[in-house]
Amino acid sequence: MEMKKLFLFLFLLSSTLVCGQVVRQNLSVSTENTVMVFSVTESDELIYRYYGNKLQNLDAFSYELQRTPHQPLPVAYPSFGGIASIIPALKLTHADGVMISELKFSEISTTAVDANVTETVIRMKDRCYDIDVVLHFKAYLKEDVIAQYVTISHREKGNIKVENLASGYLNLHADHYYLTHFAGAWADEMGWQEELLTRGVKSIESIKGVRTAQTENPSFLISVDGKAEEYAGDVYAGALAWSSNYKLSFQLSESGCLDVVAGMNPFASTLTIEPGREIKTPEMIWSYSHNGKNRISQNFHSWSRRYALAHGDDLRPIVLNSWEGVYMKFDEQAILSLIDDAAEYGVEMFVLDDGWFGSKYPRDKADSGLGDWMVNKRKLPHGIGYLADYAVKKGIRFGLWIEPEMVNPRSELAEKHPEWIVKTGKYTPYLERNQWLLDLSNPEVQRFVEKTFDDVVAMSPNISYIKWDANRHANNVGSSYLPVEKQSHFWYEYTQGLYSVYEKLRNKYPDLIIQLCSSGGGRVDYGALKYHDEFWASDNTNAVNRIYIQYGTSHFFPAIAIGSHISSSPNHQTGMPLPLKFRVDVAMSGRLGMELQPQDIKGKDIVFVKRAVETYKEVRSVIQHGDLFRLKSPYDSTDWASLMYVSSVQNKAVYFVYSLGYHNRHQFYTEKLKGLSPDKRYKVTEINKGNKSASSAAGKVFMGEYLMNVGIQLNLSKPYESAVLLLEEVE
Structure with missing residues (x-):
């Protein structure tokens, strides 16, 4: 009995012994201010060590690693296999039916793409099978952004099945983790939510196939040991550049570590891969800040303007979009009148929205004509070219x-090509907004979409802007093009087909402005955005709702890309009446446009709007290319919201303040400004001034030091009053 007890004691002791792992090499991916570190052990494991502030010396990472059988070390790309029990980034089934994969480090290479971008490639191999998994990292130095993606290929004797292939993995260790994510619905996108992560798994995901960002956006913030603050604290950020099903998993284990796995959603998406074929994941965009989440936003904004947005250096034109002005009920004279009004107000771009096409099935309502991209001659007898030429004149x-x-069921396209519609077997292809989805996994459909775009643009050399919409999800999915054994490839192949069309069109029409729209904000993601100049953040144009929508959106996407329009009162979506000044002041905080019938503007309001349009032209370089500073969240309990943009050389700033509720006569708003030069002198000018001045500071000159430590007092007491101040450097 005593021998049995001794044996049991020695067994338990051995199971808790700390095991040393010798580090033979440290790897790093660096930007100007951050670094991601991995270590290679003597057994060729690739261990995730650190992501955070840049370190001048990595020697300490070479000390022996300690682990127990109950606490394995976090690997750089966790697979299903070994002793770890976290959600894997990689899960596959080999040709012989084995479901395990253990990855070992093979080699690393780093290349300077240019003075600002380096690319690091880390190659890994399975310990027992001929499989290559390659981690790719692009480091954008000045922007402090790291983009990661993964490729997988193999040389097994048969096909392998990949059930999960994530784009990126993040391992953190802290006392507490606060997750900020963005959720909502149609006309209520990008709602800010923050929560303390507790033990277990929190998942944010979509299986909608199309418009996957509308109700849950594939971006997030992690703040450690406290809620995310704008200008203090450690914050990690991730945004998945993918326009289809995705899954973000946050697993808080008993060790206190947080494991984040992000990528394509594995739901009904097994990929069968033949020997020699390579599969590439979408990019996961990472950033880190030691100085709060506003720095994260600035990182993403700078990066996207330079690398993830078409024409990011160009100023965006002021747009009048026809939708809320006339909807589909228009004729040629009505459109000519809108063009006249646009020119009268100083607008720079007129966009004719839905309803201009369809022959056999005219597009007079949303139930017909979609897919038949020829001009409705009854509405527009002289065609699109006539309207475009008129606008240019x-x-x-x-x-x-x-x-x-x-495509609508009531269309010539649906009659001619029923095999192009997304459907499966004997099941009904359900309608959403009276339309079906075309199967972009099919190259023939891709060619049709490309030709449609070509034909539309060819209607006039004076077409310089396309608004690309997508107004439904994917359901009851299936493809008559894909083979039976690859129906689960649909989500991946559809999105790759879409991106292929985007890329061809962008290369073919490099100067064209293309807006990304998907029932509003259904495709606000960096997978699609790099092919577009801007996006329509929401079909909800109500200024109060837009403050909240654009607040959430601003965490990852820059003002230059956010279409923000002056709309009617009462608003068409909410029925809410709002003062014109408030509607204008909110719209000016993004890419300004108009979404109303200009002839409804009367009297002195005409002069006010014209002046606001001209003023925006004078300050838009600051708004569209400047640095954003969020000052007061609309989600705070004070019923205020404020933000400002500052030029890169700190010589000009635009400051927006909105009152969202009643404030008694003893209350006033003041906020310490951000981003100015303390040694410069700034003259304050109130723009879009209403019947009374909002501040006695107007016309005065202040040192930047004073403005950033004391602020400016504003008298905005009533609901939906607002102020916009211009700060300009003076000698």
Whole structure:
């Protein structure tokens, strides 16, 4: 008995012994201010060590690693296999049916793409099978952004099945983790939510296939040991550049570590891979800040303007979009009148929205004509070219709306090509917004969409803007093109097909402005955005709702890309009446446009709007290319919201303040400004001034030091009052 007890004691002791792992090499991916560190052990494990502030010396990472059988070390790309029990980034089934994969480090290479971008490639191999998993990292130095993606290929004797292939993995160790994510619905996108992560797994995911960002956006913030603050604290950020099903998993284990796995959603998406074929994941975009989440936003904004947005250096034109002005009920004279009004107000781009096409099935309502991209001659007898030429003669540019991925049952296209519709077997292809989805996994459909775009643009050399919409999800999915054994490839192949069309069109029309729209903000993600100049953040144009929507959106996406329009009162979506000044002041905080019938503007309001349009032209370089500073969240309990933009050389700033509720006569708003030079002198000018001045500071000069430590007092007491101040450097 005593021998048994001794044996049991020695067994338990051995199971808790700390095992040393010798580090033979440290690897790093660096930007100007951050670094991601991995270590290679003597057994060729690739261990995730650190992501955070840049370190001058990595020697300490070479000390022996300690682990127990109950606490394995976090690997750089966790697979299903070994002793770890976290959600894997990689899960596959080999050709012989084995479901395990253990990855070992093979080699690393780093290349300077240019003075600002380095690319690091870490190659890994399975310990027992001929499989290559390659981690790719692009480090954008000045922007403090790291983009990661993964490729997988193999040389097994048969096909392998990949059930989960994530784009990126993040391992953190702290006392507490606060997750900020963004959720909502149609007309209520990008709602800010923050929560303390507790033991277990928190998942944010979508299986909608199309418009996957509308109700849950594939971006997030992790703040450690406290809620995310704007200008203090450690914050990690991730945004998945993918326009289809995705999954973000946050697993808080008994060790206190947080494991984040992000990538394509594995739901009904097993990929069968033949020997020699390579599969590539979408990019996961990472950033870190030691100085709060506003720095994260600035990192993403700078990066996207330079690398993830078409024409990021160009100023965006002021747009009048026809939708809320006339909807589909228009004729040629009505459109000519809108063009006249656009020119009269100083607008620079007129966009004709839905309803201009369809022959056999005219597009007079949303139930017909979609897919038949010929001009409705009854509405527009002289065609699109006539309207575009007329606009140019009036001194403005011309654009058109299209929705080439979709088709109405009542259309010539649906009658001619029923095999192009997404459907499966004997099951019904359900309608959503009276339309079906075209199967972009099919190269023939891809060619049709590309030709549709070509044909539309060819209607006039004066078409300089396309609004690309997508107004439904994917359900009851299936493809008559994909073979039976690869129906689960649909989500991946559809999105790759879409991106292939985007890329061809962008290469073919490099100067065209293309807006990304998907029932509003259904495709606000960096997978699609790099092919577009801007996006429509929401079909909800109500200024109060837009403050909240654009607040959430601003965490990852820059003002230059956020279409923000002056709309009618009462608003068409909410029925809420709002003062014109408030509606204008909110719209000016993004890419300014108009979404109303200009003839509804009367009297002195005409002068006010014209002046606001001209003022925006004078300050838009600051708003569209400047640094954002969020000052007061609309989610705070004070019923205020404020933000400002500061030029890169700190010589000009635009400051927006909104009152969202009643404030008694003893209350006033003041906020310490951000981003100015303390040694410069700034003259304050109130723009879009209403019947009374909002501040006695107007016309005065202040040192930047004073403005950033004391602030400016504003008298905005009533609901939906607002102020916009311009700060300009003076000698």
